[in-house]
Amino acid sequence: MDVPVQRGESDALSLAATGTRPFDARVIVVATIGNALEWFDFTVFSFFAAIIAKQFFPSDNATASLLAAWTTFGVGFLTRPLGGIILGNYADRHGRKSALVVTISLMALGVGIIAFSPTYAQIGIFAPILMLIGRFLQGFSAGGEVGSATAFLVEHAPVERRGVYGSFQMISQACSMLLGALTGVALTQFLSPEQLDQFGWRIPFMLGLLIVPVGLYVRSKLDESPVFKDHAKRLPTAKSPFLESIVIHWRAILAGFGLTVYGTIGTYIFYYFMPSYATKTLGIPFSSSVIASCCAAIAYIAATFASGLVSDAVGRKKPMMISTVLSLLISYPLFVLLTGHPTLPVLILVQCSLMATLGLFQGSYCAFVCELFPAHVRSTGMAIGYNFAVMIFGGFAGAIATLLIKVTEDKLAVVYYGLFGCVVGFVTIALLKDRSKQPLM
Incomplete structure (x- = not known):
């Protein structure tokens, strides 16, 4: 399936096509720092959900209290599409740089409220x-961050380096996931349960806030995306990037949605759900699950970077197709192995294999999706497909996997959801045209 561009096709050529500019680490930092903060906070909230439940949602029923905490956590997924639409529109009309300053400011406000909020015992409801x-x-801010930051990142890249530049968006997520897990483990080791309840759980959120001034500074100093500036000089901005996206570029949105389904299910099942699955379903010690997750994050980072690098040489479709095919072939046998031999070495092997395979897809994903949209709707179009897929298939991944295991009474049921994501990813990428060698529109 080719995704056509129907506005300014003939002359909408990217300034990044020349490939003469050197690798710019500042662009990487500017584009990924907000994403990194979001995923760091995501991880530590998951880690300390039980403590937050006691502090803010007290109840005689511990399960109800924890459920209330996770429901509040889930609100962040429900507001992602709204943020993507509103802030994506802003980025496509006023520039990526301006939008990135807004998103990190809103994100800092949200993190600050969580870090310093008084407890239920202090202020009640x-x-x-x-x-x-x-x-x-x-x-809300994360929903706007992904489209604006990814567009900014890929639009700054020379044509022969868009894959590598784009891969850092996913690498920043993995690094933050790893850092968040290590921070959680360190705090549980050095602080008593009482200290964690009183103040310890707030420390990671406070640490996260420390990068906000840096993020605001670097985002205010770096130039606007050259692709956006070039487009703004030659063509008027869309009156409503949202409406134009869903009316004219709906096929590109569906393509981005389908590609995100595989990536988000893989991330939430093979990384985030695995510790819970390993401990509650298979009886593997929690400490072992943390070690395996850290190893898996490292494998994912390496594979993601390799994918971005390779995609610039051979195109995006090849590593992405290989990833989906490998996942379809190895996921079920690996889970059979794990359920039959629930030990730390096997868990490390399984989780590292699954996350490395996913990384082959994710490293090419950002550049591929950016290349589906023209500049005047790129942030909005990307954000719509990505955020709706994450909300539906990522936010509820743990609940769906748990429900499948309970209903089927089959420990392997969790892999079926992962295979569903693989099929969606395979079909989607097979139908799309590779535009990796062409200038951005």
């Missing part, structure tokens, strides 16, 4: 309300 507002702002 206003405590969970504040936590809800904090997660709302986090999700």
Whole structure:
């Protein structure tokens, strides 16, 4: 399936096509710092969900309390599409740089509310309300961050390096996931349970806030995307990037949605759900699951960078197709091996294999999706497909996997959801045209 561009095709050529500019690390930092903060906070919230539940959602029923905390956490997913639409429109009309300053400011406000909110014992019902507002702002800003930051990143890249530049968006997520897990483990080792309840769980959120001034500074100093500036000089901005996206570029949005389904299910099942699956379903010690997850994050980072590098040489479709085919072939046998031999070495082997395979897809994903859209709707179009897929298939991944295991009474049921994502990713990428060698529109 070729995704056509129907506005300014003949002359909408990227300034990044010449490939004469050197690798710019500043662009990487500017584009990924907000994404890194979001995923760091995502990880530590997951790690300390039980403590947050006690502090902000007290109940005689521990399960109900924890459920309330996870529901509040889930609000961040529900507000992602709204943030993607509103902030994506802003980025396509006023520039990526301006939008990135707005998103990190909103994200900082959300993190700050979570970090410093008084508990239920101190202010009563206003405590969970504040936590809800904090997660709302986090999700809203993250929804706008992904489209704006990825467009900024890939649009700054020379044509022969777009894959490598784009891969750092996913690498930043993995590094933040790894850092968040290590921070959580370190705090549980050095602080007592009482200290964690009193103040320890707030420390990671406070640490996350420290990078906000850096993010604001570097985002205010770096130039606007050359592709956006060139397009703004030659063509008027879209009156409504959202409406134009869904009316004219709906096929590109569906393509981005399908590609994101595989990536988000893989991330949430093979990385985030695996510790819970390993400990609760297979009886593997929690400490072992943390070690395996850290190893898996490293494998994912290496494979993601390799994919971006290779995609610049051979095109995006090849590594992405290989990834989906490998996942379809190895996922079920690996889970059979793990359920039959639930040990730390096997868990490391399984999780590293799955995440490395996923990395082959994710490293090429950002550049590929950027190349589907023209500049005047790129942030909005990307954000719509990505955020709706993450909300539906990522936010509820753990619940769906748990439900499948309970209904089927089959420990292997979790892999079926992962295979579903593989099929969607395979079909989607097979139908799309590779535009990796062409200038950005």
